[in-house]
Amino acid sequence: MKASKVTSNNPPIHVTARGAARLKAGHVWVYRSDIKEPKAKLEPGSLVSVLDDKGRLLGDALYSTTSQIAIRMFAGPREETLASDLAEIIGNRVAAAISYRDEIVQQNDACRLIFSEADFLPGLIVDRYNDILTMQVLTQAMDRPAIRDAVLGSLREHFPGASIYERVDERIRELEHLAPKASGLVGKPQKGNAKTATIFTINGLRFHYDVATGQKTGAFLDQRENYAVAAQYARGEALDVFTYQGGFALHLYQNCRRVSGVDISRPALEVAEENATLNGYNVEWIEANAFDYLKDQSTGGRMYDTIVLDPPAFAKTRKNFDAAIKGYKELNLRALKMLRSGGTLITCSCSFHVSEAEFLDMLASAAADAHRSVRVLEKRNASKDHPVLLGVPETNYLKCVIARVE
Numbered sequence: 508m509k510a511s512k513v514t515s516n517n518p519p520i521h522v523t524a525r526g527a528a529r530l531k532a533g534h535v536w537v538y539r540s541d542i543k544e545p546k547a548k549l550e551p552g553s554l555v556s557v558l559d560d561k562g563r564l565l566g567d568a569l570y571s572t573t574s575q576i577a578i579r580m581f582a583g584p585r586e587e588t589l590a591s592d593l594a595e596i597i598g599n600r601v602a603a604a605i606s607y608r609d610e611i612v613q614q615n616d617a618c619r620l621i622f623s624e625a626d627f628l629p630g631l632i633v634d635r636y637n638d639i640l641t642m643q644v645l646t647q648a649m650d651r652p653a654i655r656d657a658v659l660g661s662l663r664e665h666f667p668g669a670s671i672y673e674r675v676d677e678r679i680r681e682l683e684h685l686a687p688k689a690s691g692l693v694g695k696p697q698k699g700n701a702k703t704a705t706i707f708t709i710n711g712l713r714f715h716y717d718v719a720t721g722q723k724t725g726a727f728l729d730q731r732e733n734y735a736v737a738a739q740y741a742r743g744e745a746l747d748v749f750t751y752q753g754g755f756a757l758h759l760y761q762n763c764r765r766v767s768g769v770d771i772s773r774p775a776l777e778v779a780e781e782n783a784t785l786n787g788y789n790v791e792w793i794e795a796n797a798f799d800y801l802k803d804q805s806t807g808g809r810m811y812d813t814i815v816l817d818p819p820a821f822a823k824t825r826k827n828f829d830a831a832i833k834g835y836k837e838l839n840l841r842a843l844k845m846l847r848s849g850g851t852l853i854t855c856s857c858s859f860h861v862s863e864a865e866f867l868d869m870l871a872s873a874a875a876d877a878h879r880s881v882r883v884l885e886k887r888n889a890s891k892d893h894p895v896l897l898g899v900p901e902t903n904y905l906k907c908v909i910a911r912v913e
């Protein structure tokens with residue numbers, strides 16, 4: 508590694524003053540509107556050197572010929588990355604991401620192993636579910652054969668018995684102009700046969716995981732630590748709204764007299780029931796639209812001691828902000844009205860476009876309308892295996908507020 512440098516061997520790309528300011532503030536993306544079209548024709552996913560409007564080197568980046576996010580930084584100006592070393596560096600970063608998980612995730616055999624920018628591997632996500640690893644490739648660079656081989660090689664070295672399954676998002680491949688391909692197993696484990704279904708353990712509870720089930724997502728690993736904390740506060744009669752495959756509901760069960768889980772998706776609830784059986788638990792699963800269900804229950808005067816709200820992201824873009832807040836407020840207002848005095852509300856939002864402050868404002872407004880005093884006990888985020896990279900706010904999306912309601 509060189510101490511500093513002013514030139515680079517990689518093809519140059521110039522960014523506007525606005526693009527440069529964004530990078531200097533710690534972000535790692537530059538949008539296409541903030542780059543000057545490269546003079547030479549660049550290969551999809553190639554390594555480029557990023558220069559500011561005065562020709563100063565800002566670092567090396569991975570380039571996409573089609574994405575609105577034209578470049579994703581890979582290294583700062585002090586460490587020259589040679590194209591010939593790229594695969595090796597990526598293999599090393601995969602190893603570093605795994606060793607970080609070894610330090611911070613104990614007694615759980617499921618977690619996010621690689622979280623894209625937050626692990627310095629922009630465009631790559633890898634989750635572990637016991638002996639199945641799922642991989643998502645989101646950019647041209649990460650799809651290049653040499654880079655895929657480096658990633659897979661490093662994953663296999665660390666998890667020789669694991670099956671690796673690639674989950675393909677067709678829309679992303681289209682946007683990146685990558686040839687269409689189907690989701691599927693990638694190669695074979697070094698030991699044993701490839702598998703697509705398994706059982707994983709988090710916080711001492713067992714869950715089914717099957718890559719082939721309809722749901723696009725696996726389990727919501729980002730809530731792992733929040734599940735355990737929610738269980739500590741839970742008691743009495745509990746309702747888990749937007750339960751999916753029962754993540755919160757099964758954790759609450761340990762300390763509650765009675766637990767119900769609500770979701771609109773029957774396939775999700777079928778897995779939830781299998782998960783309950785696996786742990787010897789008896790949860791009531793309700794297939795319903797959460798808005799209708801909460802309305803019926805609250806107008807019917809039903810009360811609970813613990814309520815979890817973990818809806819899907821209502822604000823997919825900033826344009827949906829007002830509608831999203833309205834949705835969050837309706838849910839939270841109804842839940843607050845249905846909590847007994849001294850009860851606990853565990854309320855989440857995974858909308859990046861709604862900040863923690865905006866979420867708390869919404870909650871305060873719901874509390875005022877519900878005429879309830881609410882004390883915030885914990886303001887939580889995603890588990891440590893989904894680190895937040897400072898300067899890249901997109902890596903900080905999950906809010907989980909635990910509150911006591913009088």
Ligand code: SAH
Binds near residue numbers: 753769775796
């Ligand atoms: N709490 C879950 C994750 C929830 S993901 C966990 O920890 O695993 C969001 C869930 O909301 C999905 O399962 C989806 O089926 C469900 N959902 C979406 N819209 C809904 C609605 N209007 N009513 C009820 N459930 C809904």
